[in-house]
Amino acid sequence: MSIDTAPAAGATALDATSAAATRRDILHRLLMTLGPILIALVLAGCILLAVGVDPLAYYGYVLEKGLFSPLGIQQTLTRMAPLLFLAAGLIVAFRAGMWNLGGDGQFLLGAVTAAASAPVFVQLMPAWLALICSFLIAAVVAMIWSLVPALLRAYQGVNEIITTLMMTFLGTSLANVLVKLVFRDPGTTVPQTRTLPVEGRLPRLFDTTITSGLLLGLAAIIIVHLVMTRTAFGLKLRIVGANPRAAVHAGLGVPGLTIAVFAISAGLAGLAGAVDIIGVQGNVRADWNPAYGLAVIPAVFLARMNGFAAIGFVFLLSVLSIGGESAARRLGVPNHFTLVLVSIVLIVLALAEYFDHRYNQSRRA
Amino acid sequence: MTGLFSEVFLSALLFGAVTAAIPLLLAGLGEQMSEKAGVLNIGIEGMMLAGAYLGFVGAFYSGSLWLGFLAGAAGGVAVALIMALLCVRIGLNQIVIGIALTLGLEGLTALLHHFQFSRSYPRLPAADATVVPLLSDIPVIGPAFFKHHLIVYLAVALVFAMTYLYRRTQLGLNLQAAGDKPAALDVAGIDVIRTRTIAVLTTGALAGLGGAYLANVGAGLFIPFITNGAGFLGIVLAMLARGRPVWVLFGALLFGVCLSLTTAMQVAGINIPTDVIQMLPFLAVMIMLVLFGRRESLPAALGIPYERGAR
Numbered sequence: 001m002s003i004d005t006a007p008a009a010g011a012t013a014l015d016a017t018s019a020a021a022t023r024r025d026i027l028h029r030l031l032m033t034l035g036p037i038l039i040a041l042v043l044a045g046c047i048l049l050a051v052g053v054d055p056l057a058y059y060g061y062v063l064e065k066g067l068f069s070p071l072g073i074q075q076t077l078t079r080m081a082p083l084l085f086l087a088a089g090l091i092v093a094f095r096a097g098m099w100n101l102g103g104d105g106q107f108l109l110g111a112v113t114a115a116a117s118a119p120v121f122v123q124l125m126p127a128w129l130a131l132i133c134s135f136l137i138a139a140v141v142a143m144i145w146s147l148v149p150a151l152l153r154a155y156q157g158v159n160e161i162i163t164t165l166m167m168t169f170l171g172t173s174l175a176n177v178l179v180k181l182v183f184r185d186p187g188t189t190v191p192q193t194r195t196l197p198v199e200g201r202l203p204r205l206f207d208t209t210i211t212s213g214l215l216l217g218l219a220a221i222i223i224v225h226l227v228m229t230r231t232a233f234g235l236k237l238r239i240v241g242a243n244p245r246a247a248v249h250a251g252l253g254v255p256g257l258t259i260a261v262f263a264i265s266a267g268l269a270g271l272a273g274a275v276d277i278i279g280v281q282g283n284v285r286a287d288w289n290p291a292y293g294l295a296v297i298p299a300v301f302l303a304r305m306n307g308f309a310a311i312g313f314v315f316l317l318s319v320l321s322i323g324g325e326s327a328a329r330r331l332g333v334p335n336h337f338t339l340v341l342v343s344i345v346l347i348v349l350a351l352a353e354y355f356d357h358r359y360n361q362s363r364r365a
Numbered sequence: 366m367t368g369l370f371s372e373v374f375l376s377a378l379l380f381g382a383v384t385a386a387i388p389l390l391l392a393g394l395g396e397q398m399s400e401k402a403g404v405l406n407i408g409i410e411g412m413m414l415a416g417a418y419l420g421f422v423g424a425f426y427s428g429s430l431w432l433g434f435l436a437g438a439a440g441g442v443a444v445a446l447i448m449a450l451l452c453v454r455i456g457l458n459q460i461v462i463g464i465a466l467t468l469g470l471e472g473l474t475a476l477l478h479h480f481q482f483s484r485s486y487p488r489l490p491a492a493d494a495t496v497v498p499l500l501s502d503i504p505v506i507g508p509a510f511f512k513h514h515l516i517v518y519l520a521v522a523l524v525f526a527m528t529y530l531y532r533r534t535q536l537g538l539n540l541q542a543a544g545d546k547p548a549a550l551d552v553a554g555i556d557v558i559r560t561r562t563i564a565v566l567t568t569g570a571l572a573g574l575g576g577a578y579l580a581n582v583g584a585g586l587f588i589p590f591i592t593n594g595a596g597f598l599g600i601v602l603a604m605l606a607r608g609r610p611v612w613v614l615f616g617a618l619l620f621g622v623c624l625s626l627t628t629a630m631q632v633a634g635i636n637i638p639t640d641v642i643q644m645l646p647f648l649a650v651m652i653m654l655v656l657f658g659r660r661e662s663l664p665a666a667l668g669i670p671y672e673r674g675a676r
Contacts, residue, residue, distance in 0.1 A: 002461045047473070099460070148651065158654055159663060161405075162604045165597055170647045180638050294468060298461040301602025334479045336589065346465040350457050365534040 001296040036352035040345040047331070047340060057325050058337075066323020073193040074241035079318040082107070083296055084217030087310045088224040089268030090300045095228050096261040097241030101287025102149065102164030103269045103293030105260035108284075109145050110138035110270025112175045114277045115193040115284040116183040122200040131202065135274050142270025143263045145171055150262035160262075170283060172289055179286045211227045213279035218311065219267060225307025269293070295321075298346045302353070314325070317342065372505050378622075378629045379509030384583050387520050387593075387620025388413070391575030392599025393613035395568035400603055401531070402564035403544035403666040407463025408448050410559055410596030411470030412569050413576035418474040420577025421587035422481070424489055432517060434577050441573020442566055444470060449565040456670030462534035466588055467596070475589030492582045514582050516574075525612035540564055541608075544664030547671040558672045572596065596619065604663065605650065620646045 044056030086103055093100035106246040114134045121130035149163035185194040202212050240247045241255050247254050272292070276329035277284060289342055303309035324338030392409055399406040406412075419440030424433025444466060451457045494512045501511035531537040542550040543560040551557050577596065580587045598620060604610035623646040627639045 047476075064378065074370060159604060161649070162601050163654065164599055166647045166651055169597075170644050171596065173644045173647075176640040177638055177644075185441070187635075290647055292581075298464050301424070301458055302460045315651065334476055336472040336475035336479070339468045340476060341472075343465045343469025343472065346461060347451070347469075352452070352460050354455060354457055 006273045026065050026259070031144070032352055032356055037345055039352075040341070040348040043348070044337075044341045044344045049252040051182070051333075053331055053333050058331055058333065061327035061330050062320065064174065064323075065326035066200055066321075072322060072326065076315070076318045076322045077210045077214050078280055080314050081211055081213035081217040081279055083292055083314045083317060084214075084221050084311065085272035085275055085302050086292055087219040087267050087303075087314055088217075088307070089265040089272070091221070091224055091228065091305050091307060091310060092237070092268070093261055093265035094300060095234075095236040095241050096118030096257070098153065098258065098261050098265070099161045099263045100146070100149075100262065100269075101161055101165050101170070101297070102146065102168040102266070102271075103296070104289065105164075105168030105175075106142040106266045106269035107273040107276075107288060107293060108175040109171050110142040110273030111277045111281075111288075112178050112183065112193065112273075112284050113141040113270070114138040114274035115196070115281075118177070118196050118200060118278055118347055119194045122196070127199075127200055130200065131278060134278060136273035138269040139267040139270045142266045142273070145270075146262040146266030149257075150184070150259045153262075154258040156251040168293075174288055175284070175289075179284055179288075185283070192313055193283045194364060195283040196278065198282070200278075201282060202275070211275075211279035213275035216271075216275060219309045219313060220271070224268070228305075228307075256300065295342055298350075302349050316345070320345070325332060374629070375505075376505045376509040379505070380512070381628060382519060382552035382621040382622075383513060384536045384623040386617040387517055387627065388518055388575035388579040388583065388595050388615035389598050389602060389620055390508055390524070390614055391571045392596055393617055394610060395521060395571030395575070396599045396603035397606060397608065397610065398527075398540065398564045398571075398612060399568040400667060401487065401544050401608060401664060402667065403619040403664050403671070404448075404452060404548060405420045405463070405564055406563055406565065406568050407457045408444065408466035408470075409568065409572045409599055410592060411463075411467040412441040412444045412448075412572035413579070413592045413596045413599075414467075414470045414474045414590075415444045415589050416576030417580040418477065418576075418587055421489070421571070421580040424483070424577075424581050425487065430489075430492055430514070430581055431583050434574055437453060437577025437581075438573045439571045441569040441571070441576065443569070444573075445566050445569020448526055448569070452670065453565060456672055459668055459670070460588070471590060472523065473484075474587075478587060478589055486586045486588055488586045502635030516578060516582075517615060519609065520578075521522055521614065524614045526609045531608070531610070535559075536563075542672075543663075544666055547558060547666050551671075557673075560659045562672070566585045575599075592667070594637025601650070616650075619649065621648075622646075 012046055014095070025325070041055075041059060048055040048058055066076050067073055086107065090100065091104065100234065102297075117132060117137050118134040121133050125133070126131070145167060146164075147161050149158075149167055152158035152159045152163055179192045183193045184191050187194075202216075204210060205212050207215070228237065236247075236252055236257060237260075239250060239252065240254055240261075244254055246258075276290075283286075295317055296314070299313040300310055303313050321338055324327055324341065325335055327333065328335040370455070386665040391414055395412075396406055396409055399409075415447065416437035420433045420437025422433075423436025424430050435548040436548060447465060448462060451462045452459045492514045495518070497518075498509035502506040503511075531541065539550060539555055539560045540563075542553075542555075543557050543564070545650060547557045550560065575595070580591055602613050602616040602620070605616055623642060626645070630637060631639065
């Protein structure tokens with residue numbers, strides 16, 4: 001699953017044994033991921049037992065509905081689409097050392113823009129062009145939303161954690177205002193935007209219910225991963241992330257790169273909103289805020305900002321959230337339990353990584 | 366519109382502002398201490414929720430608000446203990462653990478509430494106010510500022526206690542050093558881990574207390590996700606305050622006025638979506654940052670776990 005997280009093991013191995021070493025390494029990573037998840041499931045199961053729910057039945061439903069039933073896995077893969085875009089945006093920002101914690105605001109504004117513009121565009125132009133236009137405009141609006149934190153960070157050195165957090169609060173409210181006052185569908189009593197007809201949405205893959213947004217999301221995160229690891233531009237961003245002062249001395253235009261990072265990161269978050277609306281939801285209801293960003297941030301960290309590993313973690317998050325929703329309905333456990341489960345999984349994974357690291361260090365010493 | 370600016374309305378507005386500001390103040394003061402010591406405490410939202418839930422449950426079953434506050438603070442400390450163990454002692458990533466704790470406590474408190482109260486939301490009796498003699502007779506200001514629960518005055522007093530702590534005491538200096546140059550503190554023979562742990566646990570107690578106040582006095586009940594971003598606001602306040610407790614107080618009051626305005630507008634029947642008013646404090650702060658934004662003075666080692674001898 002991971003390639004550049006294993007230079008230590010890979011570098012010492014001789015060429016002849018490197019294939020075996022790589023295989024062992026992959027096995028090791030897999031074990032280090034699945035083991036902690038199992039432990040987390042047991043821990044979370046204890047909580048279920050404490051509130052009087054059979055954990056085995058619960059997990060059975062999660063697996064069945066999130067992974068093994070045809071409909072469930074399709075929903076899981078569909079859920080991955082926006083999360084992949086968000087993860088791609090975060091990878092760019094985090095590798096460049098910028099804490100863009102404003103993903104949710106950028107996501108919602110992108111979603112509202114796409115929801116408002118897509119039904120209009122569909123009437124004006126062919127469907128494929130309408131889709132592209134709504135995606136573009138969603139990305140641009142999200143980019144503009146990130147401009148203030150970007151400029152403040154680039155030229156005034158104002159900490160972006162504060163500014164992006166504040167912009168996300170502002171963005172959430174603004175998205176609501178837009179839905180309630182500006183883009184409200186006059187034909188419905190509940191405040192929501194006009195619903196995009198199904199034929200105007202992103203096509204589904206073959207004869208499944210999986211949105212083709214999944215492919216877009218996979219493409220986005222892989223492109224981001226390759227740009228960050230294989231191109232000069234990516235190297236520049238990583239230098240800025242590793243040591244901004246050194247980057248200045250190396251002759252890099254740090255303010256310009258900072259703004260570029262924010263634009264890319266926010267643009268991808270805006271695309272995440274667009275892909276969720278145009279691919280899945282069809283409209284935005286007032287006060288809709290799935291808060292995907294908050295769960296994706298730790299997942300990206302645990303993936304060590306590696307695109308391929310992030311795909312794995314996003315898949316895991318999707319299985320847990322889709323499976324958790326169905327299990328919650330069946331067993332009368334509120335859906336909130338999914339949050340607890342995700343939280344325990346994240347903590348145990350982080351702990352496992354720590355102990356693995358410690359073990360490796362002591363073995364080398 | 367004449368009724369809008371009547372004495373009664375104004376003092377109710379300000380009263381609400383203080384009530385809304387106290388949880389933010391407590392969270393902001395707590396976060397400030399963590400950040401001074403070099404720990405970016407993103408789990409503060411979770412600590413507030415733990416405080417709100419346990420605070421409510423404590424007060425509901427014991428019938429005593431003070432026991433509720435105590436339980437709330439204990440709940441915050443319990444979450445902070447996990448944070449201290451994972452992020453300070455063994456140095457896991459503070460953002461990962463902070464967000465994980467927030468998510469977990471959001472889920473856990475909602476879950477426990479569901480199994481305990483199902484869909485009912487029992488209320489606590491209104492908190493009895495401590496009326497400050499003489500001062501409370503001043504028109505408008507009196508009923509707005511001097512008829513609160515005792516804990517409000519204690520929270521404001523805490524601002525000055527914190528200022529004293531940071532300026533005049535050894536512990537205050539240690540906290541500052543733990544955030545600015547932990548290695549130097551270590552060389553001086555003071556345990557960095559211990560200092561940071563103290564800071565994180567204090568943050569937990571304050572955030573838990575803030576959550577308990579929010580549930581028990583502010584709302585009088587517990588609903589899932591009741592803090593609704595108050596912890597994150599605390600982080601914003603702490604960062605804007607540049608290490609000065611008094612600024613946290615001013616910031617909390619500014620946000621409090623806007624939050625209170627939201628409710629007041631609804632009561633007055635003015636038809637502006639609450640979202641617009643909710644944007645006001647953030648807008649104000651962003652404009653202030655754009656106009657006066659300078660490099661703020663965050664501790665040098667903020668967010669970096671300390672490991673003795675590491676380079």
